[in-house]
Amino acid sequence: VPDTTALDELAGLVGPAGVLYPGDGLDAYEDPARGAPGRARAVVRPTTTEQVRTVVGWARRHRTRLLPQGANTGLVGASVPPPDGDGGVVVLSTERMVHGLEIDAANRTAVVPAGVRLSALDDAVAADGLWFPIDLAADPTIGGMAATNTGGARMLRHGDVRRRVLGIEAVLADEGVTVVDDLSVLRKDNTGIDLSSMFIGSSGALGIITRVAVELARRPAQTTCVFLAPTAPDRVMAVLDALDDGLGPLLSAFEVMSAESVAAALAGVDGLRSPFGAPAPPELTILVEAAGPEGTDALLLDAVAVAVATGAATDAVVAPAHDAWRLRHALTDGLRHGGVVLGFDVSVPRSALAAFRSEVRRRAAVELPRATVADFGHWGDGGMHCNLVFPTGAPPSPSEHGLARELVFGTAVERFGGSYSAEHGIGPHNADWWRRVTPPGNQRVVRSLRTLFDPLGVLGHPDLPY
């Protein structure tokens, strides 16, 4: 635990405004979006890459754990200090690293300081008709998005963060406190071993990401949404095929929502409308978005007509894009309003989604009869938010919680070759599964990389499994 002298030294390095103490109110840094709050010794807020180097050097001298934090919107606990820790962890917040955003509109690229929020980046490039097309319900920092490789609802069309990052600048905790300097804004640059890739999805364990070079996209001229009801869960992929045939790359989202999720949103969140008018939503509701040039809407309607004509879907309604996404983004809040939610973010090969869903429901009915399964997800890329909802006032017992994890993760990973963390990365909440299913050889290699980049072990959450 760094003592007062050490913290005074830190304040001397980054300035008095650069360090916050427990007395200053650290809730925003200690309270996670999901899970129990943590406890930090202090929060250090550098403004530049050079200040990050100085802070990392300080952490090495004092053998103090630095926990990198962006907007603290992560869902696996990786950005908050341990709740039962000794208070020795210092949070390194990138929130003041927001100056020096560089935009090349003609090249459609930007070099973004780590602390810039997704919404701020989008605002800065809107006048050029551009955006960073990762769609999320939260508003994370670009550095945090890179550290967790967020995906979101438009990955089908625009890829995840990994596919849009052109380069990264990061500060290592090795002996020289090396700055990895790879901020190219080139789309084609194959000049040897790619260091930037290593930091994407690393949960901050290999280095502190200080700047990110990203490829932007042009905002589409036209965006149109349709709700579809598949005739049965195992016909969802047939609907997707019809849309692929008719839209090709103009298909920009394909989200599937269970009746339980939609009903919870309609009951718990004001101002939403039932997609098909009827009070009870169908077993599954598909939200389709097509985005592209003028004429995209006509192609979408043709494709939807084919899906209905071939018997894959029974009902189709054009919805204003704003309303459609409002419903989609209200699902999580709706479920929380109606019960105690155990949320699991998994993926399987998209060919296996219907079977996975059916197996989870079959097992849950037997093994967790008190829980309701309320799933929704990104069926176009195999991602599913699989929620088990318990009654308000009768939350899951620890043993039910354990059973639920085993049921959902076990079915995804062991039965269908899927992933126990599709979008949220690795943190204390799922570290046990990393240890359990990562091949031993891979574990050894990852740990040796950690030792190479951070030999004293001062970076990242102390409960990461590597």
Add this chain to the structure above:
Amino acid sequence: VPDTTALDELAGLVGPAGVLYPGDGLDAYEDPARGAPGRARAVVRPTTTEQVRTVVGWARRHRTRLLPQGANTGLVGASVPPPDGDGGVVVLSTERMVHGLEIDAANRTAVVPAGVRLSALDDAVAADGLWFPIDLAADPTIGGMAATNTGGARMLRHGDVRRRVLGIEAVLADEGVTVVDDLSVLRKDNTGIDLSSMFIGSSGALGIITRVAVELARRPAQTTCVFLAPTAPDRVMAVLDALDDGLGPLLSAFEVMSAESVAAALAGVDGLRSPFGAPAPPELTILVEAAGPEGTDALLLDAVAVAVATGAATDAVVAPAHDAWRLRHALTDGLRHGGVVLGFDVSVPRSALAAFRSEVRRRAAVELPRATVADFGHWGDGGMHCNLVFPTGAPPSPSEHGLARELVFGTAVERFGGSYSAEHGIGPHNADWWRRVTPPGNQRVVRSLRTLFDPLGVLGHPDLPY
């Protein structure tokens, strides 16, 4: 240099058909697509990942350099043994690693043994209406494509190899000869530090890639090509803007060819037609491809009409896709037929391409008056094949060759923030530039990764800079 006993041991490990000797005729393994032939002590051809492990173990015991080789189509010398070497290098050819291709058509993914050729993969998935949409003039192996992260002419739409790889299996040369096992076919799988990414673009220096999990794409229902003549080189990006507006993601290629390149192809390759009918091609010819659902062709013609109406282009001709690409892929052969070609594969931010081109031509006229500049490239993603052509029978002197490299690479990298290797990776041909422009911190990190994964230095080309 491994002696006869060591080679006998090797043959014992992989079987007699698994090792070839100089007397067997090694031209296919020693003659590169560009540059001087090399000399190998032997060629070893394992068939499975387990055999690769055995071979790497052998190389460690005998301190013998193993040079991984796919189809030997690379252009920077990384896949051929040194021409003036001591003959001690053993080529590890993946050509027999072709069994066990796994296709999941509904998931649109495949797990591909490293030695499978691009054309063979495309043939295997054609019946399902799928392809691996990286367009190249050569027919490399999938393992080689991953090791060099090839891009090609449709990168604008489909990304480079890095953006399409879901996972990799690779054999390290560390003490345990670890197999990194990361062959997920999941699109969303953010479970910690991503080992697969490290091998992409590594030129085989970190490990031998044995299998690659890739995301396939649906073949488009419609593919339409148009030739356009921009009113001036600095209006090319205005043409691209008009096409982006009208096509969005349906724009699948945007290739720009100089008059010198087109004229050389028309003169040197049989059966080609001049894009605009006239015998002399315009200063620049743009090849546009749009690919997508039925109706894509109409959107393309509308967008082309806008490009012409706004004065960005003077002429536009619809071309059969086959003919259009035949011309495009004939440029290299045409140039070789008409002279001695020094070819450089560079990139700059796409906003700077016209200025880069103009500066190269200005300097070449002064510094290399015997050379003709004949460029063509992927303007949509900033890539350019910048060729300096000398008269047949009067090839460039070594000093002219050096001047040409300095002119093209120096202008790209130092003047425009570009890359000296856009698509071909790192090899003996450009190792000096890696040493020259890679930041010293990055160089140290790359070398420490090499030491971690291959502590005895037995993997990769001996003249790699790391």
